Amino acid sequence: MADYLSRPIADLAERLRDGTITAIALAEEAIERHAKYGAALNAYKTWDAQRLRRAARAADIALRGGGPAGPLHGMPVSVKDLYGVEGYPTFAGTPTRLPAAWEQEGPLIRRLRRQAAVITGKTHTVEFAFGGIGTNRHWGAPRNPWGGAAHRISGGSSSGAGVSLGEGSAILALGTDTGGSVRLPATFTGNVGLKTTSGRWSCDGIVPLAPTLDTPGILARSVADAAYAFAALDPGAPDLRSFMTRVAGADVAGLRIGFSEPFMWEDLDPGIGAAAKRALDEVARKGARIVPFDIPEFKESYEMHLKGSVLSVELKQFLDDELPQWKTTLDPVIQRRVEDGGSISAIEYIRRRRFIVEKGKAANARLAEVDVLVTPMSPLSPPRLEDVSAIDDYVRHNRKSFRFSCPINNLGLSALTIPVGRDAAGMPVGLQLVARSHAEERLLEVRAAFERVLGTARQRLGAPPLAKLPTDNTKRSQNR
């Protein structure tokens, strides 16, 4: 294998333009990787090698004919199966294909298309994206490539997104994040995850979970890739070249880094706190200032999220009105939460909406005092599949998983996660960087500065032990 796909996106884009490589070569490499690991890892709901090749050949023809259509020209990108993509069914993690209206493309997919990016397929999602663990009783849970011989969960709800990067069939993955669904799978699979501020990227053409909290996002293997993809996809995009230069030149010296105890640093699974704090120490040694920082809205919004926030109400309304038949086949865990939504009064719902707006304002004001706030991305080490198969175990782990991620959605902030080490179980640990609303550019710069001190994910964590995966046939039966 030529192993082109391990390179940074910017590097690949350049080689594509100078003719050193072709889109079809990249596509064949993606197909080869998927053939090798796909059955064991189960990242994709829909994988269509023929369609992928067709798109890659078209990208090559377009490149020779008219030059590059955009920064992601010819780049293999996986898409969460919540996005409408023409030619692909949308299941949204349910057992039944959704009506054709949900296959219509929204602005984000159209941006990918206009740039002649190559869609590799549609990755698995938790049913209607309602859960942070990544399990799916209809289609199986994708396997975390870091678990080796054990089937550990990959995080959700964009459960196949990080795995598609891990197996190497895609170099960028589109996900969605309502309470952590981009950042949790990113951290659990050792990737970078960026959740955009609510309203920054349109959710049209994406099956909703809770429209007032839903946000699209991206998973990538490195900070540089994430910054590149962000600039390529953002409608108010900064100029790509100058943005990449700025990101590359960012420095940690003088950064004010908010550090908030105890809520964000207690009840962590073994090794998570140590790995995260080690990374912080390294950054501090290079001149960043760690500042004690108080942000009570974090805990308050987690507590509201545990009560269902606005999710269960908004999802119930959507299912009642748009997809009533899909309610009969819901995973019981999700069904229970949807039915909970039916018992919430309008007054309580409005109270929660107001809480979100007011606490969000307060949190935004506080965050003006620091450059970023840091937290561990998840207090949970990705559990083994069998440890979450009983409903009670699932609920307990799920509630723990989104403790530090859901406040970001409920407070309307921007956040991203960066892999910084491994926990006691050898699984990746992510550090979450939080900033005010619409601070994505700044966050990417700060994160790049972090990466210059800490090294890239690959340097710090090594490569996922794909060689330890079980062989194809045994795993396929287990997954279904």
Added chain:
Amino acid sequence: MSDLIDRSIPELAIGLREGRIKAEALAEEAIARHARYGKPLNAYKLWKPEVAKRMARAADALFKAGYDLGPLQGIPVSVKDLYAVKGWPTFAGSPKRLPREFEVEGPIIAGLRRQHAVFPGKTHTVEFAYGGIGWNPHWGTPRNPWDAKAHRVPGGSSSGAGVSLAEGSALVALGSDTGGSVRVPASLTGNVGIKTTFGRWSTEGISPLSPRLDTPGILTRSVADAAHAFGAIDLECAEAASVAGLRIGVCDKLWWDDCSPGIAEGVKRALDELVKAGAKLVKFDLPGLKPVYDCFRQGGIVSVEFYSFLQNRLPQWIKTLDPMVVQRFAKARELSGVEFVRRCQLFDDHAKVANERLREIDVLVSPTVAITPPKLKDVSTVEGYGPRNLLTLRNTTIGNLMRLCAVTMPVALDKARMPVGLQLMARGGDDARLVGIALACERVLGTGAKRMGLPPMCRR
């Protein structure tokens, strides 16, 4: 008495800048007018002649020193008692002063203060702006100056706003509009009203009724004044459009049903005049009109948003609420979150389609209010109030629910010799263009004063 205050704002603005007119003289006239007409009309909750004079003198001093800080410098602007004004209590139509956080000024007041407009006082409002009639049992209902014999209602919820213009104590009146609360009082008192597109002007510093629908707005005596004031608050300026070739959409459903004698006729006569000047009438069905109105009739979202606000922020104010208001809460308490989200979704979905369809025409028209302003005695019972309140708001509330912008302008007197308003509506965000169209219409039709004369209770 001289008649500075009867001149148009653009004219006064020039005079002030050329030094021929003093803001203080203008303020004194406003004060004199209030002394002469104010008592029976009861427009103000809080009347502050000394403050107004002080502000006017400051405006004059600035003019004299060469400072022109904005189009409304030196112009008297009355403020609905829902807006926070530093140092003045906010009652929001309730019997008790609200907590101090409701006295923190928002961007509209702060902006007007920066350009040294003159605030003579705070005008009455329906309790927490919840109602279109203008009724207020705690502080009395301001009187509509167009009927010297009977106490007719002035429209609400900005119930004192239109009256303050009629008596001549202000040249601009700030109001807020959740279902018609700017346009209804403007129409019933023979004035112009602008309801801005939702989200265009900040509602910060204004006591909320239904945060998903609340919009600030202004009332003035003429469209020329309205355009001037609009430009002082908005980032855009309104330029007069042309009536020739103007595509005026007329929807023959709902808006024209059950009109009191003379209202539909008065509006149609004005439309005929516009046609003679070159406008084209186009039959236009606003998509979603029926489902949106039906949902409104079932209770919509205002009562539940309002109740939720009171429960969370002002629980002490619930027990003193007007019984007319309280009776509408029973249903709100029982409403489920899912049903609330469904209603919001329904409004948003139809609003999207309607706004798209409105590209086919320049402006959509209707009577602003279907009925003649009721006599106070006819609305002082729950049975009398309910249906009249609904009918008063019917034609305006669609604009809020559909996310449109709208203007009302006075065009006629009805059979009861009460003012009739023509409502102009346009796509959300087209506020400046809409005001420009209204300006062109006014040039053809003439101002309210020209068409209808002065209100009998304010004759000079």
